[in-house]
Amino acid sequence: MAFNVKALAPGFGAEVSGLELREGMDDGLAQTLISIWRDAGGLMVIHDQQLSSEQHISLSRYFGPLFGDLGEQPLQDTVSQYIHPDYPEIYRVSNQVDNNGQPRGRKGAGTYWHSDVSFREYPAQASILLGKQVPETGGDTIFADQARAYEALSDAMKKLIAPLYAWHDFEIAARTQYAKPVVVEDDMSGTNRARHPVVRTKLETGRKSIYVNPGFTSHIEGMHAEESNALLDYMQKHCTQPQFLYRHRWRKDDLVVWDNRSLMHYAVMDYPDDAPRYMERCTVIGERPQ
Ligand SMILES: O=C(O)CCC(=O)C(=O)O
Numbered sequence: 001m002a003f004n005v006k007a008l009a010p011g012f013g014a015e016v017s018g019l020e021l022r023e024g025m026d027d028g029l030a031q032t033l034i035s036i037w038r039d040a041g042g043l044m045v046i047h048d049q050q051l052s053s054e055q056h057i058s059l060s061r062y063f064g065p066l067f068g069d070l071g072e073q074p075l076q077d078t079v080s081q082y083i084h085p086d087y088p089e090i091y092r093v094s095n096q097v098d099n100n101g102q103p104r105g106r107k108g109a110g111t112y113w114h115s116d117v118s119f120r121e122y123p124a125q126a127s128i129l130l131g132k133q134v135p136e137t138g139g140d141t142i143f144a145d146q147a148r149a150y151e152a153l154s155d156a157m158k159k160l161i162a163p164l165y166a167w168h169d170f171e172i173a174a175r176t177q178y179a180k181p182v183v184v185e186d187d188m189s190g191t192n193r194a195r196h197p198v199v200r201t202k203l204e205t206g207r208k209s210i211y212v213n214p215g216f217t218s219h220i221e222g223m224h225a226e227e228s229n230a231l232l233d234y235m236q237k238h239c240t241q242p243q244f245l246y247r248h249r250w251r252k253d254d255l256v257v258w259d260n261r262s263l264m265h266y267a268v269m270d271y272p273d274d275a276p277r278y279m280e281r282c283t284v285i286g287e288r289p290q
Contacts, residue, residue: 005036009246012041012145021059021255022051030062037126038204042259043143043246049130049255053087053280056130056255060089060282063126063257067117067283082106084280093129094278095271104278110267113144113240114215115260116283119170119192124260125286133278134250138271141256142247144264146209149239150199161210161231164198169218195221200289202261209262210239211289239264261286 003019014036037044051059060066066089082105084090092105116124129141150158170192198220200211212220214236220228248256258265271277 008040008043008045008248011148011244011246013043013045013143013246014040016044016046017048019046019048021046021049022055025055025059025062027062030059034063037257037259041145041147042126042262043145044257045248046255046257047251048253050253051130051255053084053090056128056280057087057089057282060126060128060284063128064284064286067124067285069285082109089282091281091283092279093267093281094133094276095269095273096133096276096278105280108267108269110141110215110265111269112215113236113264113266114213115211115264118196118211118213118216118260119168119194121194122285122288123168123194123196124283126284127258127260127281128284129256129258129279129281131250131252131254131256131279133276134252134254135271135275135277138268138275139277140247140249140268142245142266142268143258144240144266145244145246145262146211146239146264147202147207147262149241149244150208150210152244153238158199161198165195165221166198166212166232167193167195167218167221168213168216169193170216172216172218196289200261202259203287203290207262210235211261213264261289 004017006015007013008015016033016036033044033046057066061069081103082092084092093109094103094105095107096104098104116127196211198210198212199208201208212232212235214232217232219225220231223231248254
């Protein structure tokens with residue numbers, strides 16, 4: 001299948017067009033797309049994908065097992081109300097309500113810098129988000145490349161953070177970032193707290209990235225609160241500088257695949273409620289950060 005690939009931004013990201021994944025995905029095409037994604041630093045946009053839920057799920061599984069597939073604590077524990085009623089592999093993000101007054105997905109999901117599911121021992125690797133309804137303007141998603149952010153640090157700072165571990169805690173986001181009453185106490189059940197290295201290395205490439213995020217990282221282990229807060233504040237400023245960012249302006253039927261091991265993202269909620277936005281996400285479970 002012939003298709004076009006272009007760079008999205010000078011430092012990272014690939015844009016793929018001219019590909020109809022609904023016509024079928026085989027091992028060869030999947031490996032080609034995974035290589036493009038990996039070489040582009042873990043960000044790939046594939047335009048014009050009118051996929052059924054089954055097709056979305058089955059192509060996502062080429063990237064690895066999805067949350068829930070391995071019988072581990074499912075992602076649903078933290079987002080129970082927003083899981084697709086017929087497809088437990090799909091998490092929904094939306095500003096819309098259905099005819100019964102039920103939300104079609106989490107409203108305002110990810111309106112803060114985060115890396116998906118970093119509060120688990122085995123956090124998300126790829127997230128694969130399909131934009132089914134997108135506002136005419138606004139509702140962009142911003143990605144921050146944490147590998148290049150790491151590489152830009154001084155050697156002294158790299159040495160300082162190399163041995164550090166940080167704690168990630170779902171409650172940080174649930175209690176501070178999400179609009180009430182969106183998060184319910186049920187969403188807090190299970191183990192949603194994990195300890196990870198501040199710098200992680202991607203298994204396939206050996207490339208290092210900063211792995212703390214304002215959404216879920218509560219503190220750096222072994223530091224006084226003032227020290228930990230100061231270092232995390234510095235990291236946030238450093239990691240979100242414009243040269244590390246790509247801002248995605250959604251087109252309907254964009255399929256965006258990002259690697260949570262080396263990218264943070266931020267969903268910009270600047271669109272009105274009467275501009276429908278509906279997205280479906282499959283989430284690939286990753287390795288334990290090293
Ligand atoms: O709605 C978006 O643009 C992204 C939502 C988000 O942060 C996520 O799915 O993790």
